Amino acid sequence: MSQPTNDSVSAKVIGLLVLAMVSIGAGVFWMNGRRPQPPTNVATPLSQPARDLAARSEAEPIPNAEPDIPQPVLAEPTPDAAPASLEDVISVVMPAVVTIQTGSSKGSGFFVTNDTVLTNVHVVGTSSTVTITRANGTTTMARVQSTEPAFDVAVLKVPGAVANQTSIPLGNASNIRLGEEVIAIGTPLGFLQNTVSRGIVSGMREVRGATLVQTDAAINPGNSGGPLIDRRGTVIGIVTSAYLNNNGLAFAVSVEHLRAVLEGRLASSAGAGLPPSQANSSASAGPGYDALAPAIAAPEDKRRADATRAYEEAVGAVAQRADTLDQQWKSFVASCYQGRIAGGFVRDWFALWDARAMQGAVATECAPYFDDLKRHATEIQQAVIAIDETARQADIYPGTRRELLRKYRLDYAGWIR
Numbered sequence: 001m002s003q004p005t006n007d008s009v010s011a012k013v014i015g016l017l018v019l020a021m022v023s024i025g026a027g028v029f030w031m032n033g034r035r036p037q038p039p040t041n042v043a044t045p046l047s048q049p050a051r052d053l054a055a056r057s058e059a060e061p062i063p064n065a066e067p068d069i070p071q072p073v074l075a076e077p078t079p080d081a082a083p084a085s086l087e088d089v090i091s092v093v094m095p096a097v098v099t100i101q102t103g104s105s106k107g108s109g110f111f112v113t114n115d116t117v118l119t120n121v122h123v124v125g126t127s128s129t130v131t132i133t134r135a136n137g138t139t140t141m142a143r144v145q146s147t148e149p150a151f152d153v154a155v156l157k158v159p160g161a162v163a164n165q166t167s168i169p170l171g172n173a174s175n176i177r178l179g180e181e182v183i184a185i186g187t188p189l190g191f192l193q194n195t196v197s198r199g200i201v202s203g204m205r206e207v208r209g210a211t212l213v214q215t216d217a218a219i220n221p222g223n224s225g226g227p228l229i230d231r232r233g234t235v236i237g238i239v240t241s242a243y244l245n246n247n248g249l250a251f252a253v254s255v256e257h258l259r260a261v262l263e264g265r266l267a268s269s270a271g272a273g274l275p276p277s278q279a280n281s282s283a284s285a286g287p288g289y290d291a292l293a294p295a296i297a298a299p300e301d302k303r304r305a306d307a308t309r310a311y312e313e314a315v316g317a318v319a320q321r322a323d324t325l326d327q328q329w330k331s332f333v334a335s336c337y338q339g340r341i342a343g344g345f346v347r348d349w350f351a352l353w354d355a356r357a358m359q360g361a362v363a364t365e366c367a368p369y370f371d372d373l374k375r376h377a378t379e380i381q382q383a384v385i386a387i388d389e390t391a392r393q394a395d396i397y398p399g400t401r402r403e404l405l406r407k408y409r410l411d412y413a414g415w416i417r
Helices: 006-026 048-059 086-096 255-262 299-336 348-353 364-393 398-407
Strands: 097-101 106-113 116-119 129-133 139-148 153-157 181-186 195-207 210-215 227-230 235-242 250-254
Touching: 086 097, 086 106, 086 181, 086 195, 086 227, 097 116, 106 181, 106 235, 116 255, 139 255, 153 255, 181 210, 181 235, 210 235, 210 255, 235 255, 250 255, 299 348, 299 364, 299 398, 348 364, 364 398
Parallel strands: none
Antiparallel strands: 097 106, 097 129, 106 116, 116 153, 129 139, 139 153, 181 195, 181 227, 195 210, 210 250, 227 235, 235 250
16 A cells, blocks of 8 residues: 655645644533623624635645756756766757856856756846857857746847757756755866866745745856856756855756746746846855745655644634623623632633632523533634644644734633643
8 A cells, every 4th residue: 555645644634634623613602691791792703714724734735845846848858968967967968058248248158958948037137148168169040939037047049050969958856955966067267168077956935926046066257158067967047146154055047937937937937036146146245145034944844844834724714602601701700700710710711620710600591501601612722722732743843833822812821732
């Protein structure tokens, strides 16, 4: 029998959270008509967000932590393009990497088909044509076909395409793994053509809707626009910048954006993307990275975050019932209770679980009313315990659960021990 996937388990966990949340609504949430002064408050239905959550949890699994990136429509990896040794990988892809020169700058680029080259927008600037120099030293002109400043990606078209021109296949963003070995090839300092540097994937970052691959591979001015390649010989990003005087801190725009630009999917729908100070800077710059978000969550962290959101939704729905009970308890104490309630509680009716707290007596004619209050309070208690246990199984951190219970005033030591 096959083992259930983490995503299916997470979907079941969220479904259990929702069921626990809804179960409160199915319980008795009304007050006996025999009480002297029946409260006017009535139970509120599940909030629309809660109903939406329930519908979503039944209709959809938790989204995969990794984006579903379409397979390449360009050159596909072949056995020859993914050799075992590092030296072989480099020898295969090297002829696809070029130096790009405009009237005022130099950078790098690489062929993705025999007539299409990718580079950075900040490499081509405002030029409509550029000069490219192949690894064998031959030069030709290329036309700037399109640019996507939001992701610092420019597409060049090379006339008179060479039939046997080497190109590098695009990889898949979902295959990128922290710590995997990567290779950067380009023209550092504008004249050291086809220089190779090696590093690892140090992190995955988000900045204004753009996904960046962080690497410690040596990146210098002139490397901009060159490919960041994995050990399979496929492109996982296009080098865009590095921090000045901070060795081992460089970034490449993730392959998912390269594919989208090539397919024309970002021409009119790109987000804010990279800040101008990054997208228009040379590879040695680095201002503007204050917008970088923390590392993209690993799959288990993404599932935990989804479960946490469902947990808060469930706790919030129970808190609505608790808020109503607060008002009914005040009416009960004013009309039906004689004596004092010792101690202080986040919600006054928590005194029901402290034998020393209720030091008075309930009026005889209010006994049915009091029984209903206790039944309602017990339903809330059981729902909180059930939801918290489900959240524990979903690996939501104890501190997170405790913080959310406190936020909604449902954190009571007498319930969860």
